[in-house]
Amino acid sequence: MISNAEEFIAQLADKHGRKRESLLPILQDVVDQYYYLDESYMVNIARELDISTADVYGTASFYSFLGINEQGKHVIRVCQTIVCDMKRKEDIIDAITELLGIRPGETTHDGKFSLFYTNCLGSCHKGPAMLINDELYGDLTPEKTKDILVSYMKR
Numbered sequence: 792m793i794s795n796a797e798e799f800i801a802q803l804a805d806k807h808g809r810k811r812e813s814l815l816p817i818l819q820d821v822v823d824q825y826y827y828l829d830e831s832y833m834v835n836i837a838r839e840l841d842i843s844t845a846d847v848y849g850t851a852s853f854y855s856f857l858g859i860n861e862q863g864k865h866v867i868r869v870c871q872t873i874v875c876d877m878k879r880k881e882d883i884i885d886a887i888t889e890l891l892g893i894r895p896g897e898t899t900h901d902g903k904f905s906l907f908y909t910n911c912l913g914s915c916h917k918g919p920a921m922l923i924n925d926e927l928y929g930d931l932t933p934e935k936t937k938d939i940l941v942s943y944m945k946r
């Protein structure tokens with residue numbers, strides 16, 4: 792899939808335009824398609840938009856949701872900010888580790904799940920909270936977390 796990065800990025804540039812504002816939608820489309828941002832994509836995006844690779848990398852790093860490392864099909868982000876921290880977010884992480892065998896920053900061998908910490912998801916009143924892809928889950932308990940993950944295993 793990396794070999795056609797050049798062609799893929801050119802298509803996205805045709806779709807979104809070759810201005811600086813096109814950077815974010817292009818990055819988002821790459822992640823939607825491949826689940827992560829490889830360096831070769833960033834180099835090609837920089838070329839298409841005529842901006843520096845550092846600029847592309849900086850934007851991708853700033854928006855943690857884009858992810859610049861390899862990610863699984865389902866990306867789990869557990870809130871680590873203070874409210875969720877106080878509401879035992881570590882128990883949620885432990886439940887995920889128990890079920891999937893991964894710690895934050897890791898991806899399952901089958902490429903199906905990646906686990907990350909994230910900052911406040913704006914759902915503090917329902918902490919501990921997590922996001923799976925773009926679906927928000929709150930009031931988590933270890934059991935509820937496992938049930939949710941089991942439903943994703945079938946997808």
Ligand code: FES
Pocket residue numbers: 870871872873874875876910911912913914915916918919920
């Ligand atoms: S502190 Fe976790 S959602 Fe706000």
